[in-house]
Amino acid sequence: MLTADYHVHSISPDAKVPMEDMCRAAVERGLTELAVTDHYEFYAHGVHREFFHEEYLKRCWDSLERCRQQFRGRLTIRRGMEFGQLHLCREEAFSIIQKYPFDYLIGSVHKIENVDLSRMEYTERTVPQIVESYYRNLIELSAYGEFDCIGHLDLVKRHLVKHGFEVKQELCRDYMDEVLGNVIARGKGIEINTSGFRQGVGEAMPGPETLKRYRELGGTIVTVGSDAHRPQDVAADLSAAEMMLREAGFPEISFYERRQRIPGCKVE
Ligand SMILES: [Zn+2]
Numbered sequence: 001m002l003t004a005d006y007h008v009h010s011i012s013p014d015a016k017v018p019m020e021d022m023c024r025a026a027v028e029r030g031l032t033e034l035a036v037t038d039h040y041e042f043y044a045h046g047v048h049r050e051f052f053h054e055e056y057l058k059r060c061w062d063s064l065e066r067c068r069q070q071f072r073g074r075l076t077i078r079r080g081m082e083f084g085q086l087h088l089c090r091e092e093a094f095s096i097i098q099k100y101p102f103d104y105l106i107g108s109v110h111k112i113e114n115v116d117l118s119r120m121e122y123t124e125r126t127v128p129q130i131v132e133s134y135y136r137n138l139i140e141l142s143a144y145g146e147f148d149c150i151g152h153l154d155l156v157k158r159h160l161v162k163h164g165f166e167v168k169q170e171l172c173r174d175y176m177d178e179v180l181g182n183v184i185a186r187g188k189g190i191e192i193n194t195s196g197f198r199q200g201v202g203e204a205m206p207g208p209e210t211l212k213r214y215r216e217l218g219g220t221i222v223t224v225g226s227d228a229h230r231p232q233d234v235a236a237d238l239s240a241a242e243m244m245l246r247e248a249g250f251p252e253i254s255f256y257e258r259r260q261r262i263p264g265c266k267v268e
């Protein structure tokens with residue numbers, strides 16, 4: 001049984017739940033390990049957003065330390081962060097990582113040219129461009145980003161499905177191979193993000209096909225995260241993720257401490 005959730009939000013702008021509530025939910029679900037990975041977004045063209053600044057980072061860090069104390073002996077809480085578009089601001093990312101010694105970093109692509117994927121207009125005309133830009137950004141991130149695992153690899157499919165578009169896996173296969181190749185060559189990993197199950201996609205992000213391909217190309221490093229923004233979603237669908245891992249031939253998932261991979265949970 002998987003007893004770790006490596007992707008949850010608390011005080012991120014789109015969550016705003018006390019970190020304690022997320023940790024309590026993790027204990028109630030029988031988890032032994034939780035990586036709290038609040039958002040930090042980077043922007044293109046020198047743009048900065050009010051929310052993501054030093055004060056916010058400090059607030060995240062202080063909450064993490066407080067929860068680590070409070071739940072000591074009951075739950076291992078990893079200091080995580082989900083960096084969005086970190087390939088766009090490599091120096092800024094580096095200085096944050098220097099200042100805050102995180103245990104685990106997720107690298108994600110949420111935005112293209114500073115517009116969130118959730119706010120784009122999906123039409124017959126725009127969809128091919130959006131998909132291509134998404135994967136071009138993901139290739140950049142996988143090649144140059146300072147992360148441990150890539151978050152929700154094929155996130156764009158969630159928005160396609162939501163807007164009634166078919167997900168044509170075959171069109172993305174070459175891009176995905178390049179991303180996976182970069183991840184493997186750099187000794188990094190991917191996550192299975194189970195939020196796809198509860199957001200209408202009907203499968204995790206990535207789905208089983210991509211997970212198998214990752215294995216085929218030599219990938220071994222995987223974490224599993226619910227991407228919960230509310231306590232009731234903590235640890236959601238971990239058993240479905242475990243089944244995917246078993247079928248794709250992964251014997252275990254990874255844990256992280258101070259950005260070093262340590263033995264994690266066995267896949268049963
Ligand atoms: Zn994300």
Ligand SMILES: [Zn+2]
Binds near residue numbers: 007009082
């Ligand atoms: Zn997230």
